[in-house]
Amino acid sequence: MTHNVAILGASGYTGAELVRIIATHPRLRVAALSADRKAGQAMGAVFPHLRHLDLPTLTTIDEIDFSQIELVFCALPHGLSQALVKDLPRSVKVVDLGADFRLRDPAAYKKWYGLDHAAVELQPEAVYGLTEFYRKQIKGARLVAGTGCNAATVQFALRPLIEAALIDLDDIVCDLKNGISGAGRSLKENMLFAERSTDVSGYSQGGKHRHLGEFDQEFSLLAGRPVEIIFTPHLVPINRGILASCNVKGDPKAIHAALAARYAEEPFIVVLPFGEAPGMGHVMGSNFCHIGVVGDRKPGRALVVSTLDNLNKGSSGQAIQNANLMLGLPETEGLMLAPVFP
Amino acid sequence: MTHNVAILGASGYTGAELVRIIATHPRLRVAALSADRKAGQAMGAVFPHLRHLDLPTLTTIDEIDFSQIELVFCALPHGLSQALVKDLPRSVKVVDLGADFRLRDPAAYKKWYGLDHAAVELQPEAVYGLTEFYRKQIKGARLVAGTGCNAATVQFALRPLIEAALIDLDDIVCDLKNGISGAGRSLKENMLFAERSTDVSGYSQGGKHRHLGEFDQEFSLLAGRPVEIIFTPHLVPINRGILASCNVKGDPKAIHAALAARYAEEPFIVVLPFGEAPGMGHVMGSNFCHIGVVGDRKPGRALVVSTLDNLNKGSSGQAIQNANLMLGLPETEGLMLAPVFP
Amino acid sequence: MTHNVAILGASGYTGAELVRIIATHPRLRVAALSADRKAGQAMGAVFPHLRHLDLPTLTTIDEIDFSQIELVFCALPHGLSQALVKDLPRSVKVVDLGADFRLRDPAAYKKWYGLDHAAVELQPEAVYGLTEFYRKQIKGARLVAGTGCNAATVQFALRPLIEAALIDLDDIVCDLKNGISGAGRSLKENMLFAERSTDVSGYSQGGKHRHLGEFDQEFSLLAGRPVEIIFTPHLVPINRGILASCNVKGDPKAIHAALAARYAEEPFIVVLPFGEAPGMGHVMGSNFCHIGVVGDRKPGRALVVSTLDNLNKGSSGQAIQNANLMLGLPETEGLMLAPVFP
């Protein structure tokens, strides 16, 4: 049986990545694509790498007949999903790739995103979409809120350690190297090729990055007390990938053992042998996350490194993983694409 | 039914690309991997992007039990396949990704590769592996000689035009932009990141590139007279991709019409609307080839641009396309992976 | 003695490159910087790589006191210099880096730029700024029109050959690889890092590129008959550099000899030994142009390759070379900066 899905916001990179993955997914069918400003255009004109596919023309959201749609992927800019989801028929399942339903507390949403929550009544049914940790709830959910891509990367590295109280919660320093596609396809001077291709620089540093809302929520919940990490993202001149280097206080071998045990059965999370750290280039184009642990010469200090493809495991791959669960499909369906290297 | 395949020379980029594609191919199974210098290592150590896969350990060729193998992919350096294939059981089908069996005339092989042909008796049964033009012969072949990656790119652009006598055979000027992975994984100073990342420069220019052996053979055969093209390859700082800009004398619209007609039913060749040229970045990681035709302000002049991924459609994807045919599988099996962009 | 100069349009890349070169030029002083949309900002805020310099704040053009300025560099968008230069005091010398005065024939200007020429009366006194070929006129000029960056690259390769009638004028095929900075700092979706960093694709192909206006003008003048080249530019993922591969019909050795003789005394043009072609990465950040000639296996065919840095020798370096001449300074003053590699 094939499931009809719609992708709202299909002219952005996460929208295109959804289409790319679904192109070889045996059970999903793209039945509608929306992109308000590019309505009327062919998807292959907007994204020529998809020109070999037989896809619906881009439309406005209003033009979509949701009675024919089983599940909607919302890849819209922040703030647009809340109102939209309210208006969808209850029969339609929703995976939101944006931030609109990630934060359980509407006040936290307002704090980090500067907007009043426009669908407070829906928020309680939204399940946080970090599949490996919310699998059971996602299976039964109607509305799943995809995580931030940075938020996913760091949580894969740290959740088992916080849960098992293996690290000092007051001294977690996470330095991230982020691929440029995470900034999306909108026009900004500092995202031009000429500006980025020989530069590395930080952004939203000092505790200003919005994904901190997710970290605060999730880590505090896990720890049973407030946890605030130091989070230092940087742009590197690569299209795809996030590599998080998390400096923590704790026993390196115990940390490695906890991660290895936690992810032993996970199909998409690979824990490297102790002492090895992963490279961003080895997960590109895939739904895999690689994690490594390196002990420091200073006792009681460890470096936990995790890496994933921000557009895939950090966003669209995760979204399809969740959609598979919500539709009763095998979780890995269509997602075993091996990383592209070199 | 699953077919057991072996990959000889699995520690190079085309070997890794074969494994990557087969990872989601429903009917092929990697039963043996050889890499003489890295024998004993895990494939996931040699290529960490494949570490999630359950693969055989690398061995020497001698250690492979070919009685269990239905088809062998030879991804060996030039000159090694000829002797090797001679020694394989006749029951084993062979797709050679190297140059050893591409040239029908052993004298041409000697001219371009500087070596005496070591399996002259096998050469007549080798089928030239440009699937879209030798499909019928490949289906029945035991030994298929994969084409050069540049050779494939330019032939897709020009074969229908030469065959239909639409262009001046004495004035074909092909300028290529080549991704770096085509140089392989061997250590050369000019392939270091620091040397290549801000450079574009030519190589093997002036009629010295070995793929000219293939062009001379194929185009002369098609034309029924000697044809020699001008062929000017350049290295560009991208991992994957070849973009061939072919300047020809002929009627642009007739040229476009001929290409569009020829490839209308081909699953992997996409001809763009007249006046549009493709980009290298839109085929990356895939088995697709995009072709465009642009007319010049000078009457009777056309630019034919073709682009493909040198490791995939130009080598390993082509090899699997041929293997599918040789094994009686659907030609597109496992090969519909959409290009990765951005 | 120090000469006060003003840079109009200082917030673009050629403006910044002028400032960068002048920073170590012993005889020029930046006395005014304009950038209408960024007026009021510090140059070091707009271009942080210049933050160590003591520079005037950006202003509007109106705010500049031209009585204190000896020479003006106009680095404005096409179409704005004509009116502006008309209004400048006649005592101010002008080097225009844009296209407004490149074409002697106002009808040609209209044809290629789509605008009526707004300073027809000034056009006759404008000298075409290809220093190595218009040196004498530039020395006495008040108004010099800097060449297009592509136009400079190809002319360095071909002018001596056309002048000496060494090549077939009806079969000149020039394929260019262009760095991204040539597109400027304005916001275009296809100039985003994510769009360009793994792509090579053509632009303005088929005889549509505006620099053809310069080629037509200059080559026809040299040849004494109409000459139209085939010109095929491509974007490559590098910030700076143009590499022109010119396929011509002529005797390779005679071609090399003519180029070597013509440029023997030129301080910025380096002709390589016969058979060697230059690389784009070896002129980056400098005012040098490297040229090489490779003979083809087909007799009577040659590849002439020239490369330069589009922002420097192709634009701002050329502008300062011309300004040096106009101000009676040594031509190489401030311009001997060696290329940056790697």
Added chain:
Amino acid sequence: MTHNVAILGASGYTGAELVRIIATHPRLRVAALSADRKAGQAMGAVFPHLRHLDLPTLTTIDEIDFSQIELVFCALPHGLSQALVKDLPRSVKVVDLGADFRLRDPAAYKKWYGLDHAAVELQPEAVYGLTEFYRKQIKGARLVAGTGCNAATVQFALRPLIEAALIDLDDIVCDLKNGISGAGRSLKENMLFAERSTDVSGYSQGGKHRHLGEFDQEFSLLAGRPVEIIFTPHLVPINRGILASCNVKGDPKAIHAALAARYAEEPFIVVLPFGEAPGMGHVMGSNFCHIGVVGDRKPGRALVVSTLDNLNKGSSGQAIQNANLMLGLPETEGLMLAPVFP
């Protein structure tokens, strides 16, 4: 007056960078260039970006007449300078760009480099070459030991803070992003373009990087007690540049004030306004170091970011800065080249 210098190890990137800078240095003259394995070749053949210069042919070290040389730059692999410097005439000044004389304690040298110190008697006269902090001693020195490039980057960020006791010495976490040229021109599989261009990954993490010998020595000396930092370097796909993100415990504003005060008169160190962090792309090709301080939302936490060009300020620029002092020249002579951007 012109000073004759020799460059030993001129076929590596730091050797080439010395030549590049000296090309426009008004008072230094390259009188000899050595490169044992490339002896007999022209420097312009080994580094084509220098082909416009009139330079001595590469020789072996033995062929150099040191009586004509006032100062020697040793850009040799680790371990070769010690024996060599012993044999030089005492009249020759030496700037060593390698690690042979950086560590005052021969036991520390053995610990980090695995070799017995071969010139223990010379070590006491070696001055550590971090110009901004050892200026006085360097002026009178015969032998200066250039710092590690990472060591320079982090020391610029932290020395004033450690000296003024502004930060917690037991919790210094430095995450570095390193350009690839730092790995040199030697052949390593993981330095190939195809391996590096889409990857970010760590190296020598966990306290294994040799520059820790310098940090331990210098920071412990400054603090008057043992100091060990956490040091986490990563390779990013850029040729030049190091960006160090140092997470420290201390008052952000006091930290910024201390850095601003310390570097107020330094010509090459630029401290940004509080709250701004620098980008690696804005120092490329120059001898400048940019430093910024960002306060965190967590009180008492600061991010100190410093960036420089590893080949220039981190190595060859520093070496010339020191040579200027040793030869009685103005410290900035030849070094005010503005960074190249874009």
